[in-house]
Amino acid sequence: MAAPATAAEALTGLARIRPAGWLATPMPTDEQTLLARARRALDADHPGVAGTLRLVAARYTAAVFTVHTPTGPQILKLHADPGAFAGESLAYDLLADAASVARLHSEGEASSSLLLEYLPQAAAWSSPETVTALAECVAAVHTASLRLDVAAVEAMAPFGTGRQLHGPAPYWITDTAAWGEVLAMYQDAYGPGLVPLGHLDLKPEHLRRRDTGELVLLDVETVRPDVTGLIDLVTLPAVYRQAGHDLSPARVLDVYLEAACARGASWTAVSLKEALRAFATATGLRGLHGLDT
Template identity: 70%
Template sequence: MTTAPATAAEALAGLARIRPAGWLATPMPADPDTLLARARQALAADHPGVDGTLRLVSARYTAAVFTVHQATGPLTLKLHADPIAYAGETLAYALLTGTATIPHLHAEGDSSLSLLLEHLPHPTDWSDAATPAVLAERIAAVHTASLRLPQYATEAMTEFSLAHLALAPAPAWIADATAWSDVLAAHHDAYGPALVPLGHLDLKPEHLRLRADGTVVLLDVETVRPDVTGLIDLVTLPAVYRQAGHEMHPAKVMDLYLNATAAHGASWTTSSLKAALRAFTAATGLQSLHGLDQ
């Protein structure tokens, strides 16, 4: 059995990078007091009526997350440092809300680059043997979300559909344009020309959370992009399962993904999915598929 890498990031070793270190001119401040002051400004500017005690949950180069403890119940406040990332996350919520199990979006704040989201403090129980299949289903729902959009949204996303991408130049980060064409053709066969190939979720065991009613929710869709396909998430799945305590044979991971995507309308076969993964490796410079293609 091929051993999964330790983390999802390690699973993507060799993948083409398009952003150098220090790419963001005005990153999120590191000082907690400065961050809290910015959060208060965001609430005042873009979210009138939302007030309460703020607690900093996490801070990264590009974003910071806070809990807003108010009398009517807590909310999550997310601040972006990068306008493009903010626009990408608002687009992701527009595409995924109603088509995938993700946090509820309560409000957007364009001037402060902020989002008010459902507060989900409870982690999923990874000791449950069914949880790996639940994660696969949640991922498949994201990957196929564009097939379930209302007509106006489908029309708005036409330029990102497989029908359009097949005629467009390969993205700048692609190393082999011919192999990329093979990736798109495989997706066309599996999903049809209307699919927008969403992928690149920030997959971690802790990003599966529970609502009070027991619903499993997939956190953090800010990195989802309509130009990488869901194969990037499949490659990271063995590492995510391993981190969560489920050492899993690559063939089992493939079966979980095949079953989950089939339930959402895909027509992958084991052989066509493996061929797409090999083409994805050639197109992107990925070093290893960690046994998924064997």
């Protein structure tokens, strides 16, 4: 069987978290309508930020703009779904001091908007070091809850593996017994307090570089506390392949394993493969692309 070409193809068979057409009021597609909406968001929720607006992307759920201000460009993101806005805002709050993600400058609840760091420099994928750097960025997100302050730990406690293990499985899980196995293995690897953050929108172009050389992940809006990082591990081989690095499954597993264990995990190659198999059973995932062998 041919290896998946994209991260989305790597997840064939995965139970869908949302059905098609789930959003009642999707983001408009007309550019002028979007630009007018972005200007209103800046005026209402981001005082003092003004400049030339350019539409970068318009999707079903969100629109992204550059704001070219006198002090430098920034990114403005508008959400069509207030729930998605709240989730991304929370993700930035959780990850700001614990993982390499874009900086959040300000947020606007009324307009469901975020003002973010502008990172135009792509990662240098010609460098083998970038392979390790991506795994490190991903593992840092997965383990971020191990490095939260006391207030955040208390707020996120209901999502810890210990609580989830004794609660109902998410509605999109197809095999609840296998899901329990996943959570039990997560608890063994991290302890009961880990919030198993995962479901990054991984693409080669979402790894960017600051002027300092630090590599940063873009777009954490999809991160959830009830999916686990195994979903991202399954997509990593395809992301590397898209970026020009055709790594063997064993090498991908080793790179991730080293990065995760350096940040508090106690996975072994055997236990991580067992967790991947249980995750595939729990979610309906059709294949693990050699990661479990």
